[in-house]
Amino acid sequence: MDVHSRKDYIMFIILFHVSIIFGSSLALKPKTCHPTDEEALLHLKSRITDDPLGLLKTWTPHKDCCTQWDGVSCSSNRVVKVSRPGLYSTDVPVDTSMSGTLSPFLGNLTFLQLLDLSHLKYLEGPIPTEFGKLSRLNHLFLGYNNLMGSIPVTFKNLHLFKTLNLRNNRLSGSIHSDIFLNMTSLEQLDLSENHLSGPIPYSIGHMESLYNLDLHQNNLSEKSLNLLDDCVIPKSICNLSKLEDLSVPSCIDKLIALKYIELADNNLTGSIPPSIGKLSGLVKLQCDRNRLSGELPESLGNLTNLREIYLSSNQLTGRIPPSLGNLQYNLLFLDLSRNQLSGPIPSELIKIQHLQLLDLSFNPLGLGKFPDWFQKFSVLFQLFLSGTGLKGSLPTWLAASSL
Template structure:
């Protein structure tokens, strides 16, 4: 969960009241007093320190006009004419109500501290404000809201901010702030409602003084380098609605006091080093809707008390070390829409109570140790869109017939012990992602696969299919990812590469046909134009008895990052046109019958990281190159010479 100051606008009724009050109280009239000279000079100094303003946000700021009535983004008190609001955000709507996203370069002037009546300072999302936050801003004792997020500010959070005791909102996220947060801030921010410090480089431990921020409703510290454990005192923040501590270096067990946060709706600690059990006190989180604990080191079982969260919508526990059975109490969570329990050590059967989760849309139990029959009551989950049971020792043998009643768009049963042929009922399904890889399926690819016109991703790799690709394959017009590697498929590649595609969909992103028995001329198989390959990023055809030359058309694939043609029996030279595939990172052409010199254009691809042309019949001097390519990448070509191989002999 990323917290931004836009959260304030979530309730339109509150927003209307704020706008109304500001309109009545603070909109200057024709008889308004002139802008206070101290404030005017402070604002002009701010403008002076701005070096780039492409949208002319500060065009109206000049010494000859009244800053209260003519300056953009400035609001003043109608009696004292002291500046109350400075609001120059980088994203706004123009007079035609169209969104504008702009920027501003420069440093924040310390003279803004002279705006002693200031209540709102909003310089968010200007992107290029840099330098340190002036400590002088800590003297703005009347400040209620400070928005400096989404800039390029660096250095520490000023200790002087402890003086901002009236502050309600402080957003400093998405900058380059570093160092520990001054403990005095937590001690003095008793009126603070929203604190956003995410996506910086802040460090240190979370102090127990956090408990002093008793008014806090939103706390977002994600994407920093905070370490240590979550303090027990976190339970004192009884008004918290959103708490995001994700993507830090927090460790230790989660405190039981977390269960006292009865108003908490979102709790996110993913991507830390949290260990220990899920607290039994979790049932005290009666308002909780989103619980994300993924990518930690949590152990123990999932407590039955998890079934006492009446409003929970999302449980994300993936990539931990949770063990034991999935508690039957999980069936009590009728508001649940997403359950991600993958990559843990869960055992036993999938509880039949799961059929009670009438709103469930995503069920991911992959990469566990679940056994036994899949409960047929899953067919009652009419909202289920994605089902992933991959890499569990379910020993399915066959896909249960009742799966036909599911309305899922994603079905993943990788490594679940399937045998025999692909179930024919798939022909009439609306599945867009089908993964039956790493099983023991055999037989021919059926012609009816062409009826699965909703398929966008197909993975049948690691099975025993033995046939050619049926011509009906060309009907899969939205297919963008195909993985058929490690089968016994044969015949021409043409049915795969000549398929039609829709205008915006159906262009391949990735193709892996390696480790099969496809044959024929590779050039004829791919064709003279990119066609469905025009946006492909990964093309892997290794380990097939192909023949012919490397197609020059591959040089037209401007999005291509990975090209692997290892052990294909290819002949001829390496076409210089490959050097036009400017995004190539991996180029593997080893164990073929390639001849001639290595083109300089290929050796100097800008993003090339992996390169291997070993075991060919290449000759001549290896072109000069900047990439650290090992000698092994050129081995087995007796006629090659030059770095990193021995130098060429002079004639």
């Protein structure tokens, strides 16, 4: 063997051994995922009975959950984020589902900051009380599933919550009185479209960072909404000065940032307080399909930023306030149908320049005939007056209108 050949052979042997040593070190490299976290997530997977699009297909024991599992993120070898929602988008939106139940072992993910298992449709069973051990949790999304049972009282231990979304499930029972006591960082709370009942807890007033609150379509009260009464809605909610979106009644004149009131589809009773007229920034008032009674306050005419008013399917009485004509620049939709309102219809409504929908149907207005001033509406596209006492033929001007 000549000198050059010997050198080449020696170099080959060196590189061969280096590659073996390096390859072996890679093969023996330990997983970065903490075994407690891996166990918790694998237990969740074991509770899933159907995963049609394979959201959890990469969750296998021979892979590292921190680096190779879809939807899992880690920091310093501990799982901090689990996100496997059923609705997601790349170029084309994908809508999938999973069947099964939540694992109590998820409560062992003590470094978890975000958990998103929303929009999976068929996740059922209770929310495990062990979730109360997730002391670092900031965001919990479990909406649009089929979860049942009550909201765990152990949630009161989750002091770092910023978002709690349990929307559109089958949760029932009352909300524990102390559950919100320590949630001073909570910014968004959505418990809507469930079967929750009983009073809204006084501790809701402790959520001083809250700006979005949605409790609509539950069965939270059959008591009075009169803000001067000792009613089911706690006056402590008046402490929430950052609130922009409200779905429960309250001492509303103190909620200076309020833009949206959404009360639809509850079992709420009582009257709309005159103090509502102090909410100068209000854009939407939606209280339809409740059991509200009494007269519409004249102070509604002070809310010149209102674009939408939905008060249908209540038990409101009295006349339609002429002050609604003050909403002349922004109001687009006015629905007062299916109440007990009496006539006449105030002609001041003609001042509302951009009104597109006016629904006064099924009120005992005693109209008799179309008011002639209706022909002055310039952009009105939808007008509903069934069940208001109209008689005779339609006016000739109606054929040439925008209706």
